[in-house]
Amino acid sequence: DAMVIQNPRYQVTQFGKPVTLSCSQTLNHNVMYWYQQKSSQAPKLLFHYYDKDFNNEADTPDNFQSRRPNTSFCFLDIRSPGLGDAAMYLCATSSTGTSGEETQYFGPGTRLLVL
Amino acid sequence: AQTVTQSQPEMSVQEAETVTLSCTYDTSENNYYLFWYKQPPSRQMILVIRQEAYKQQNATENRFSVNFQKAAKSFSLKISDSQLGDTAMYFCAFISNFGNEKLTFGTGTRLTIIP
Secondary structure: OOOOOEEOOEEEEEEOOEEEEEEEOOOOOOOOEEEOOOOOOOOOOEEEEOOOEEEEEOOOOOOOOOOOOOEEEEEEEEOOOOOOOOOOEEEEEOOOOOOOOOOOOOOOOOEEOOO | OOEEEEEOOOEEEOOOOOOEOOOOEOOOOOOEEEEEEEEOOOOOOOOOOOOEEOOOOOOEOEEEEEEOOOOOEEEEEEOOOHHHHHHHEEEEEEEEOOOOHHHHHHHOOEEEEEO
């Protein structure tokens, strides 16, 4: 089945220790998104890639970076995690140019714990 | 900027009953899409139902249906014959039809189905 996959599902890191979260998709969608979701809140968009074009949200801290080496993969790098970065990180994809293009499909998320 | 409002932070209903979750939005655009997403506890966010603004007919997906009132900018979700597996956080979301746009979420409604 076509899907959005996130690894790992749970990640524990230490305060200030860099961490990378990964997302892959078999949907062949050209847009990939990273969201941060804290408990009982709506997801907050960090950035997205429209093909290779990177779009950063104005309020996304510089501590968060992203890479998209190819269509299928996208990475979220947190350079120096703080306690406030503990959250669920959701990856999503969508496809432009087709009916239903604006629908975003979410991965299962990676729950990040910062000690 | 678009806004999405969900005025019911929490709701509960007996199993097999019908429940309606409300959502209102604000936009100056004429072409857009509306979604209801479901996020069960500690589980993946999944698409429940999708509505194109240019379609007058309300979308339905099995036990899920919407009441889309474009003039009133209202988009409620009705769940019929509710089941225990419907217990989840439900997010209403909006996106415009201009490409490369952000998905705007409401704050969510936590729905509990009582056995």
